[in-house]
Amino acid sequence: MLDTREDVLRLLGRLEFSSSRAAIKVGVSILVAGAVALIPGYEALSTQGHWALFILILAALLWTTEAMPAFAVSLLVMGLAIVLIGHPGRGADPKAWVMFVRPWSSPLLWLFLGGLVMAEAATRTGLDRWMAAGVLGRLGRRPAPLLAGVLAVTFILSMFMSNTATTAMMLAVMAPIIHSLPREEGFAHCLVLGIPVAANLGGMGTLIGTPPNAIAASALHATPIGFGQWMLAGVPPAILLVLASWFFLRRRYPWGVTEVDISAIQEVPGGTHAPLWQKLVVMAVFTMTICLWLTTSLHGIPSPVISFLPITIFAVTGVIGADQIRRLQWDVLLLMAGGMSLGIAVSETGLAAWLVALLPTEQWGILPIIIAFVVVAVVMSNFMSNTAAANVLVPLAMALNTGQDAATVVPIALGASAAMCLPISTPPNALAYATRRVKGTDFVPIGIFVGLLAPIVTVVWTWFIL
Template sequence: MTDKPSSMIPPILRDGWELRDIIIVVLTPIVLLPLPLGGSSESACAYVVIVTAVFWITEALPIAVTSLLPIFLLPVTGVMGAKDVSSAYMNDTSMLFIGGLLVAAAIETWNIHKRIALRVLLFTGSEPRWLMMGLMLPTWFLSMWISNTATTAMMVPIANAVLVQLKQAKSAHIEGKENLALELDDIEITGSTEKKDINDRDDDRHTSENAGSTNILSPEEEDEDLEHKRMCKALCLCIAYSANVGGTASLTGTFPNIVMKGQADIIYQNHGSESGITFNTWMLFGLPTSFLVLIVLWCWLTLFLLRCRGCGSKTDPEVKEQIKSVIRQEYNKLGSLTFAQIAVLGHFLLLALLWITRDLGGVGGWGDMFTAKFATDSTPSIFVGMLLFIFPSALPAVFCCRPKSGSQKIKPLLDWNTTQSKLPWGVFLLLGGGFALAKASSKSGLSAWLAEELNALQYLEPWVINLILCYIATFATEVTSNTAICTLIMPIIGQLALNLHVNPLYFMLPTAIATSFAFMLPVATPPNAIVFSYGHLRVVDMCISGFTMNILSVLVLILATETWGNAYFGFQSFPSIFLANSTLPIPVPRNLTNSSLA
């Protein structure tokens, strides 16, 4: 049958839609040509930024490929030389990120993340609200260190196993029949086979109802079915949202954090200073903030989906035991800790310890053993990452331990083939392209011009401006990449802060974190898309629950910024290094002081 709505669309429009990517790539640079022809460096830089932004947002070209545009557009338009542009693509921040990803790859390779997740589930119990917390805690913790996407992809099948067991156990309890436990491997499915169109589900439901009375549910069964659906939604959403929130707790947890550090470093280095953003200082702010958002998330999903009625204390003891049995069986399959797993955990703890103790906030640290400013967080990151390629994955059978059969080849904890498959190489180009654009925007004066256009905000209190910026960031990332959005707005926000005589970190740090608080749409983040593909959620479910979380999470973020963030970073003090180079006539806001960064 011909699709009538499609047949009503003129062929030229259908063809244009099929060729939309080519049309965008060809027409966008042509339409914007008056900008570089204007003669000023600001307009030329704006041309490169806008073209790159359009390609990033529309994804007419792959995001990583788009990130290469500044390498030839900035020299051609006369904004920056090729050597200066290329040097921005791999810097200290990028190296920090690479080292962290190497450790994350080793954790995934040796299945340590799954062991941690199942162990936490064994402790939290099988009450729905505590089961949800048992899924949230490991998801949140693991997302601080490994990819949010990988964490979600690992956790959802575990949640799905529990859901299937819960459903069948309760059905057997109602019908008075015995239920057979299911294995996780038996029900682990992919989104392509599980995901089903909403209309198809409705058609199936109507077909079953019309087929006869054998499928009519009793009132008790209807209540159980409704409760199970709410449980499915709650467990799926808690995993996706916890992955998004967990990435904000550590500097290497998610890409926008790295973008923010890199671009803050550019602003401070241009004035002969350092931003003060390290792995240690980020965790002092990000970890408690992230954990508080996690608690708010748990409370909200408990109220909104579990309803705190009939889904906690009334769970049958037999059902609880069967759920715990499934989790225990999966944990037992992992066996005891191997030499390789212990070794990877040791490297992970070593790296965390080196990051934390490099600079203890003015009271010393191992970084003081070296020439000032020579050792940064990238130093231990790359050091531990390289150790993974030489440290053996099994106790070496050499010398006196050599077996009679002869020597055996020693396999390291990480090999290059595994690394190539697990590292997101495209992200490094995206980071580099963002750093290049930030450097060009600052050098050409584009960031200063854009920030001056926002000077109307000077009549608002700084915390109100911060609130507005965070909400703009969190809602903008619902429809496009949070890394791309963060890359585009960080230079502008940093310059806006300087124009208003506000500490740049006061605006940049919370706004960067806010780009990770995208909870409303499946396309907002990969974790959202993964849980949506399992078919338990509708878009409206994610929109309603996600809108509230967008609002609440930003409020928590502003609270953190005004309290312990200000106490540590001195957000309400305008660093004197910027005053020394400032020619701006804007007065210092009445509630800020001119002093050095605390």
């Protein structure tokens, strides 16, 4: 599965690993970070703040240049924070370094792990393809409702599954239709481009939809945001963006077909032979878990605790085994933990407050500043991991002290999911490009459209709803 930008580039044939090139990138990143953070000697910044600035710049450069895997950068961040800021050793205050390893036990990591286990169970039993094909096979032959249905199914599945896995599955389900159409047919373009767009935007909808959401939620430890509250903040703007994308794709790529043969998708391609009882168990646990997540305010059980329901039941019943556990995206959890450690380093050393003090908040006002943060998140996420972008920006946004922390950082996470201008912007984009039915330039118009609309929609909505 394409879980990293490195995997994406390899798929597109644009990456051939070179240890010498990687070493040069690391060396240059260290020199630049040291020159900016350590040499000037900013008087208003503490020694620990200087080290935090060094770690922040170094991490941003390594994530951007991809000199090493993204999860490795997170581990490096954690190690540097412990050594340079925590100063572990004889006579040292344990609290000074323990706070950097505390993210390993963050409840949000367990929440996200529960989502990964649920997605793996759905994939292993073939439930995801069975549901997708069953719904799409009943939408009729007209292109407009079929495209809307494809976007809707992709959007909903990606709220609870990996965006990459959802895209791969939906492209496989729709492959018979896509390949039956002429290469220049606009409807084929709409399908191939619409699936990754809907998958990327669907990740906005839930706390487990995509890692940036968990990064933002972890920063809100003083005023935690629940599963249902996040959906209230994320789903409406995401739906609006998907609807806008549907209209945009229709106008951008007019189709010549009036009817589509859907008989090929009424049977599940590549379905598994999982027993019916396993599919029933997965459906029941899915339903129960989501209902419990959405009703936390009624029963009081925290969302991370509820995540143990699918983890435990699927393991005990044998729905998932050791092989499936090994296939989980552990590197994503490492990336998230390292990002949380970076956020602690940036905030606890006073670096975040120092950096935010440099911003023209009084001249611009809070809302324009937040919109600017979201725009930066969109731009950065087009060229680096959206999780890495959230890791860098969320701690800085928290230091704005707007009095509405959730309305400040949630749009940044949502904006990170709206980056899709290039084939390499997201793994779903790369999978769509790999079909060879669209060109790299085809991603630019829809990417710019969503990227311009998302900051305004997400900031305005979350400001009034959170």
